[in-house]
Structure formats: structure tokens, C-alpha cells
Amino acid sequence: MGSKQQNIVILTGAGISAESGIQTFRASDGLWHNHSIEEVATPEGFAANPSLVHRFYNERRKQLHDTDVHPNAAHHALAKLEREYDGKVVVVTQNVDNLHERAGSRNLIHMHGQLDKARCNNTLRSYQWLNDLDESSVCECCSKAGNLRPHIVWFGEMPFLMDQIQQMLEDCDLFISIGTSGQVYPAAGFSKHAQICGARTVELNLDDSETSATFDQSIKGLASSIVPEFVEQLLAVK
Ligand code: APR
Structure with a gap:
């Protein structure tokens, strides 16, 4: 799992908010x-x-x-990681809801608005x-x-803060993708970019995404259970 001072970038998509009652985009009822x-x-x-x-x-x-719409255990786990991890943690979300901030994440970029x-x-x-x-x-x-x-940010428009995100991808040691189908660029290309620049890449998702095969590690399951488990593993590293 590496040392406890890693630089971590976390990309989130609609899947992290699904269990909070917010529809994803590409599910059959999406x-x-x-x-x-x-x-x-x-x-x-x-x-x-x-x-x-x-x-x-x-x-x-x-x-x-x-x-009825509240942050779920996955949002809370990422806020806890930001609070308790010795290294730097930033969440880059494609989601336009406010569940990360309601859970307590502060180092947060809303790339899609x-x-x-x-x-x-x-x-x-x-x-x-x-x-x-x-x-x-x-x-x-x-x-x-x-x-x-x-x-x-609509289709055909440039996501926000791309220069800053690009730099963070180049500087990170660990890139984690959560609940995104990997179909929409530029976000879908972040893991490859981080990997080429030396980061370990991990995907946490319910189903196989378009980019699953390119990650160093892919963990399948509901965000509300696999994200807190993964966060506890990161926090347990001395
Ligand atoms: N836990 C983990 N993953 C889940 C869960 C869950 N409970 N429920 C669904 N997922 C996964 C699905 O398997 C899917 O791979 O989340 C992913 C959601 O994919 P999309 O609906 O395509 O959403 P996203 O990847 O965020 O879309 C990207 O596309 O429509 C545009 O701008 C919009 O930001 C959005 C972008």
C-alpha cells in the first residue's frame, strides 16, 4: 500500500452518489x-x-x-481520509451535487460544475x-x-481547472477512481495520465468500466462498502 505520506488524487463519478438516491447517467434507468x-x-x-x-x-x-438525500458512507470515508491522512488528498469530482462538501471534503474540485x-x-x-x-x-x-x-459544464465545453488537475495528476503517487463509467473525456483519461507519470492506479466501481483493464488494481462492489474499506487500509499504513 506504500507509505502514509503519499500524494493522493481521487476522481469520483455518479456511482459514488447512487446510494444517496441520485441517479447515475448511463444505467438502464439512468x-x-x-x-x-x-x-x-x-x-x-x-x-x-x-x-x-x-x-x-x-x-x-x-x-x-x-x-432523503444525504452523503453516504463513501463520501464520509473520503472526508475522513482528507482529515486523517498524513499525505495530501484531493477529490476531483465529475458530480454536480454537493454531497462531498456536505460530508466534509474541503480539498475538492468540481470539474463539471x-x-x-x-x-x-x-x-x-x-x-x-x-x-x-x-x-x-x-x-x-x-x-x-x-x-x-x-x-x-455541458458536452462540448472545457471542464474547470484542467491545468491544476493536470499538474496534480503528474505529481500524485496514488490515483483512485470511484464510481465512474470511464466514458467521458478528459476525466476518462486521468488514470492513464497519472500512471504514465508514475502513480499507482486503483479503480473502485460496481461494474467493469471502459477503462477497468488499464488500472493497476480494480475492486468491484458498492461504493458505500468498498470505499470505507479502502480508506481504512490507507489510514492503517504506518
Ligand atoms: N457504487 C459504485 N459504483 C457504482 C454504484 C455504486 N453504488 N452505482 C453505480 N456505479 C457505477 C456504475 O457501474 C458506472 O460505471 O458508477 C458508474 C456511473 O457511470 P455514469 O452513469 O456514466 O456516470 P459518470 O461516469 O459519472 O458520468 C461522467 O458524463 O453524463 C456526463 O457530465 C456527466 O459527469 C458526468 C459524466
């Missing part, structure tokens, strides 16, 4: 099963039909206030946004309706 990606998750879709796109993300945002924020298309300023968003919503920066969009 989010993309009922929706057209082009209509609700591209800049072109937003330009063509903003109210449809707002409705789609308003529904998702409402889930963040759902009293955040449901609980809106962004002005004009000034690019982002705002905490917990209510419904629509075409009449007014941003503080322009005091004008119609400029705000969900703070979400």
Missing part, C-alpha cells in the same frame, strides 16, 4: 435514458430551448434539498443559487434578466 443529451446538456440545446434546460436542472437542484451555482453568461461571475432558475432570473452583476445559466 438520467440519460429519459433525456436527450443534445437538448439538455449542450450550449446549442440551451440556446435553442432555455426553458427546457432550466426545468431539467431545476429538477436536479431540488434533489439537493430532498431530506455545481448544481447549486448559476453563472452569468456575460461576466462569467458565478453565484450560489439554491432556488429555481429561469429566463426571468436576474444576475447582480448586470442587473438584467436572461444572462444566467446553470453552472454546469
Whole structure:
């Protein structure tokens, strides 16, 4: 398992939030099963039909206030790792929910954006946004309706903080991927990049992903059980 001062980068995807009651994207009953990606998750879709796109993300945002939706044992385990591990731990999430931060993770990058924020298309300023968003919503920066969009990275857009992530992948000793199908780039390429730069790579996922075979180690199971177990192993190393 190595020494206790390793530099760890953890990539998470929808699978880590599945047991908290948030749908994944590509399961047979997943989010993309009922929706057209082009209509609700591209800049072109937003330009063509903003109210449809707002409705789609308003529904998702409402889930963040759902009293049944809580961080699960996997989110809590990663927050504990950040608190108690001697080395550096950063979580890079593709998820737009707020479950990592609710569990206590602080060294966290939301590379695909955040449901609980809106962004002005004009000034690019982002705002905490917990209510419904629509075409009449007014941003503080322009005091004008119609400029705000969900703070979400859509298909065809560049994920956030890629330079910083790239550097972290090059510097890490251990790369861990949790609950992601490995179908969406650039995140799907992170493990290979980290591995080429010398990191050990471990995948924790329910099923085989597109990239399972390329990891040094692949552990199958529910995130709520395999993530806490793996974290305890890391913390047990002296
Ligand atoms: N525990 C562990 N893994 C799980 C669990 C669970 N309880 N439930 C599902 N999984 C796994 C699935 O086996 C699958 O491999 O999580 C993965 C989820 O895959 P996707 O639905 O494709 O989600 P993700 O990989 O996060 O999608 C990447 O694509 O749609 C875009 O921008 C969106 O961020 C998203 C990106």
C-alpha cells in the first residue's frame, strides 16, 4: 500500500452518489435514458430551448434539498481520509451535487460544475443559487434578466481547472477512481495520465468500466462498502 505520506488524487463519478438516491447517467434507468443529451446538456440545446434546460436542472437542484438525500458512507470515508491522512488528498469530482462538501471534503474540485451555482453568461461571475432558475432570473452583476445559466459544464465545453488537475495528476503517487463509467473525456483519461507519470492506479466501481483493464488494481462492489474499506487500509499504513 506504500507509505502514509503519499500524494493522493481521487476522481469520483455518479456511482459514488447512487446510494444517496441520485441517479447515475448511463444505467438502464439512468438520467440519460429519459433525456436527450443534445437538448439538455449542450450550449446549442440551451440556446435553442432555455426553458427546457432550466426545468431539467431545476429538477436536479431540488434533489439537493430532498431530506432523503444525504452523503453516504463513501463520501464520509473520503472526508475522513482528507482529515486523517498524513499525505495530501484531493477529490476531483465529475458530480454536480454537493454531497462531498456536505460530508466534509474541503480539498475538492468540481470539474463539471455545481448544481447549486448559476453563472452569468456575460461576466462569467458565478453565484450560489439554491432556488429555481429561469429566463426571468436576474444576475447582480448586470442587473438584467436572461444572462444566467446553470453552472454546469455541458458536452462540448472545457471542464474547470484542467491545468491544476493536470499538474496534480503528474505529481500524485496514488490515483483512485470511484464510481465512474470511464466514458467521458478528459476525466476518462486521468488514470492513464497519472500512471504514465508514475502513480499507482486503483479503480473502485460496481461494474467493469471502459477503462477497468488499464488500472493497476480494480475492486468491484458498492461504493458505500468498498470505499470505507479502502480508506481504512490507507489510514492503517504506518
Ligand atoms: N457504487 C459504485 N459504483 C457504482 C454504484 C455504486 N453504488 N452505482 C453505480 N456505479 C457505477 C456504475 O457501474 C458506472 O460505471 O458508477 C458508474 C456511473 O457511470 P455514469 O452513469 O456514466 O456516470 P459518470 O461516469 O459519472 O458520468 C461522467 O458524463 O453524463 C456526463 O457530465 C456527466 O459527469 C458526468 C459524466
